[in-house]
Amino acid sequence: MSGEGSPTDRPFDCHDLRVAVVAASWHEKVMNGLLEGTLDALKRHQVEQPVVVRVPGSFELPVVADALAKQGFDAVIALGVIIRGGTPHFEYVSSAATDGLNRVALDHGIPIGFGLLTCDNEEQALDRAGLDGSKEDKGYEATSAALQTAITLRKIR
Ligand code: DLZ
Secondary structure, eight states: OOOOOSGGGSOOOOTTOOEEEEEOOSSHHHHHHHHHHHHHHHHHTTOOSOEEEEOSSGGGHHHHHHHHHHTTOSEEEEEEEEEOOSSTHHHHHHHHHHHHHHHHHHHHTOOEEEEEEEESSHHHHHHTBTSTTOSOBHHHHHHHHHHHHHHHHHHHO
16 A cells, blocks of 8 residues: 555655654554555655664654754654553653654754554554555655655755
Protein backbone atom coordinates (compact mmCIF):
# COMPACT_ATOMS: atom_id res chain seq x y z
CA MET A 1 0.00 0.00 0.00
CA SER A 2 1.31 3.46 -0.90
CA GLY A 3 0.41 6.51 1.15
CA GLU A 4 -0.04 8.58 -1.97
CA GLY A 5 -3.51 10.03 -2.37
CA SER A 6 -3.63 13.59 -1.10
CA PRO A 7 -2.15 16.55 -3.02
CA THR A 8 0.70 16.80 -0.49
CA ASP A 9 1.75 13.25 -1.26
CA ARG A 10 2.93 13.80 -4.84
CA PRO A 11 6.65 12.96 -4.74
CA PHE A 12 9.09 15.86 -5.18
CA ASP A 13 12.88 15.88 -5.48
CA CYS A 14 14.60 15.61 -2.09
CA HIS A 15 17.88 14.04 -3.24
CA ASP A 16 19.97 16.63 -1.39
CA LEU A 17 18.20 16.26 1.97
CA ARG A 18 19.86 14.26 4.77
CA VAL A 19 17.16 12.31 6.55
CA ALA A 20 17.23 10.03 9.61
CA VAL A 21 14.53 7.71 10.91
CA VAL A 22 14.11 6.77 14.58
CA ALA A 23 11.75 3.86 15.15
CA ALA A 24 10.47 2.24 18.35
CA SER A 25 10.22 -1.54 18.65
CA TRP A 26 6.93 -2.26 20.44
CA HIS A 27 4.10 -3.77 18.31
CA GLU A 28 6.33 -5.32 15.67
CA LYS A 29 3.76 -5.94 12.91
CA VAL A 30 2.46 -2.37 12.96
CA MET A 31 6.00 -1.00 13.21
CA ASN A 32 7.06 -3.02 10.17
CA GLY A 33 4.25 -1.38 8.19
CA LEU A 34 5.14 2.12 9.37
CA LEU A 35 8.81 1.62 8.60
CA GLU A 36 8.05 0.22 5.17
CA GLY A 37 5.81 3.20 4.38
CA THR A 38 8.55 5.58 5.49
CA LEU A 39 11.25 3.88 3.43
CA ASP A 40 8.90 3.85 0.43
CA ALA A 41 8.25 7.58 0.81
CA LEU A 42 11.98 8.33 1.14
CA LYS A 43 12.71 6.32 -1.99
CA ARG A 44 9.94 7.96 -4.02
CA HIS A 45 11.25 11.38 -2.96
CA GLN A 46 14.78 10.36 -3.97
CA VAL A 47 16.28 10.63 -0.49
CA GLU A 48 19.65 8.89 -0.60
CA GLN A 49 21.01 6.64 2.17
CA PRO A 50 18.62 7.44 5.02
CA VAL A 51 19.96 6.50 8.46
CA VAL A 52 17.64 4.21 10.48
CA VAL A 53 18.04 3.93 14.27
CA ARG A 54 15.92 1.64 16.48
CA VAL A 55 14.97 2.42 20.09
CA PRO A 56 13.15 0.20 22.63
CA GLY A 57 9.90 2.12 23.06
CA SER A 58 8.20 5.36 22.03
CA PHE A 59 9.31 7.00 25.27
CA GLU A 60 12.90 6.84 23.94
CA LEU A 61 12.08 8.52 20.60
CA PRO A 62 12.71 12.17 21.62
CA VAL A 63 16.19 11.75 23.12
CA VAL A 64 17.44 9.93 20.04
CA ALA A 65 15.65 12.35 17.68
CA ASP A 66 17.45 15.14 19.56
CA ALA A 67 20.84 13.46 19.10
CA LEU A 68 20.13 13.00 15.37
CA ALA A 69 19.03 16.63 15.02
CA LYS A 70 22.34 17.70 16.59
CA GLN A 71 24.16 15.77 13.85
CA GLY A 72 22.71 18.10 11.23
CA PHE A 73 20.01 16.03 9.55
CA ASP A 74 17.51 18.13 7.58
CA ALA A 75 14.61 16.04 8.86
CA VAL A 76 14.07 13.22 11.33
CA ILE A 77 11.15 10.80 10.99
CA ALA A 78 9.90 9.38 14.30
CA LEU A 79 7.87 6.16 14.27
CA GLY A 80 6.14 4.46 17.17
CA VAL A 81 2.95 2.70 18.21
CA ILE A 82 1.40 3.15 21.65
CA ILE A 83 -1.67 1.09 22.48
CA ARG A 84 -3.89 1.94 25.43
CA GLY A 85 -3.76 -0.51 28.33
CA GLY A 86 -5.53 -0.63 31.64
CA THR A 87 -3.38 1.97 33.43
CA PRO A 88 -2.54 5.67 32.90
CA HIS A 89 0.79 4.60 31.36
CA PHE A 90 -0.60 5.22 27.84
CA GLU A 91 -1.18 8.91 28.60
CA TYR A 92 2.29 9.38 30.11
CA VAL A 93 4.18 7.72 27.27
CA SER A 94 2.02 9.38 24.57
CA SER A 95 2.42 12.88 25.92
CA ALA A 96 6.11 12.49 26.78
CA ALA A 97 6.84 11.27 23.25
CA THR A 98 4.65 13.88 21.54
CA ASP A 99 5.86 16.83 23.62
CA GLY A 100 9.47 15.66 23.38
CA LEU A 101 9.37 15.33 19.60
CA ASN A 102 7.74 18.74 19.23
CA ARG A 103 10.44 20.24 21.44
CA VAL A 104 13.18 18.72 19.28
CA ALA A 105 11.57 20.22 16.17
CA LEU A 106 11.35 23.70 17.70
CA ASP A 107 14.75 23.60 19.44
CA HIS A 108 16.57 22.57 16.25
CA GLY A 109 14.31 24.17 13.63
CA ILE A 110 13.90 20.96 11.66
CA PRO A 111 10.77 18.95 10.85
CA ILE A 112 10.19 15.81 12.86
CA GLY A 113 7.94 13.45 10.92
CA PHE A 114 5.21 12.52 13.39
CA GLY A 115 4.65 8.84 12.70
CA LEU A 116 3.52 8.05 16.22
CA LEU A 117 0.26 6.11 16.46
CA THR A 118 -1.66 6.44 19.74
CA CYS A 119 -4.50 3.96 19.55
CA ASP A 120 -7.16 2.41 21.76
CA ASN A 121 -6.50 -1.07 20.37
CA GLU A 122 -4.39 -3.01 17.86
CA GLU A 123 -7.11 -2.90 15.19
CA GLN A 124 -6.92 0.90 15.04
CA ALA A 125 -3.13 0.69 14.73
CA LEU A 126 -3.28 -1.93 11.94
CA ASP A 127 -5.76 0.28 10.04
CA ARG A 128 -3.12 3.03 9.93
CA ALA A 129 0.00 0.92 9.40
CA GLY A 130 0.12 0.87 5.59
CA LEU A 131 -0.11 -2.93 5.53
CA ASP A 132 -2.27 -4.98 3.15
CA GLY A 133 -5.83 -4.25 4.30
CA SER A 134 -4.91 -1.02 6.13
CA LYS A 135 -6.99 2.08 5.46
CA GLU A 136 -4.12 4.52 5.89
CA ASP A 137 -0.34 4.63 5.68
CA LYS A 138 0.85 6.93 8.45
CA GLY A 139 4.52 6.12 7.87
CA TYR A 140 4.33 7.40 4.30
CA GLU A 141 2.17 10.37 5.30
CA ALA A 142 4.42 11.54 8.17
CA THR A 143 7.50 11.21 5.99
CA SER A 144 6.02 13.12 3.07
CA ALA A 145 4.91 15.94 5.40
CA ALA A 146 8.37 16.22 6.96
CA LEU A 147 10.10 16.29 3.56
CA GLN A 148 7.71 18.94 2.28
CA THR A 149 8.38 21.02 5.40
CA ALA A 150 12.16 20.64 5.05
CA ILE A 151 11.93 21.98 1.48
CA THR A 152 9.72 24.87 2.62
CA LEU A 153 12.16 25.77 5.43
CA ARG A 154 15.03 25.77 2.96
CA LYS A 155 13.13 28.19 0.71
CA ILE A 156 12.20 30.68 3.43
CA ARG A 157 15.55 30.77 5.27
C1 DLZ B 1 6.25 0.01 28.79
C2 DLZ B 1 5.56 0.25 27.48
C3 DLZ B 1 4.19 -0.08 27.32
C4 DLZ B 1 3.38 -0.67 28.41
N1 DLZ B 1 3.57 0.11 26.14
C5 DLZ B 1 4.26 0.62 25.10
C6 DLZ B 1 3.62 0.83 23.85
O1 DLZ B 1 2.44 0.52 23.64
N2 DLZ B 1 4.36 1.38 22.85
C7 DLZ B 1 5.68 1.74 23.01
O2 DLZ B 1 6.28 2.26 22.04
N3 DLZ B 1 6.30 1.55 24.18
C8 DLZ B 1 5.64 1.00 25.22
N4 DLZ B 1 6.27 0.79 26.40
C9 DLZ B 1 7.72 1.07 26.52
C10 DLZ B 1 8.08 2.55 26.82
O3 DLZ B 1 7.95 3.36 25.66
C11 DLZ B 1 9.54 2.61 27.29
O4 DLZ B 1 10.36 1.98 26.35
C12 DLZ B 1 9.72 1.94 28.64
O5 DLZ B 1 8.84 2.50 29.58
C13 DLZ B 1 11.18 2.07 29.14
O6 DLZ B 1 11.52 3.42 29.28
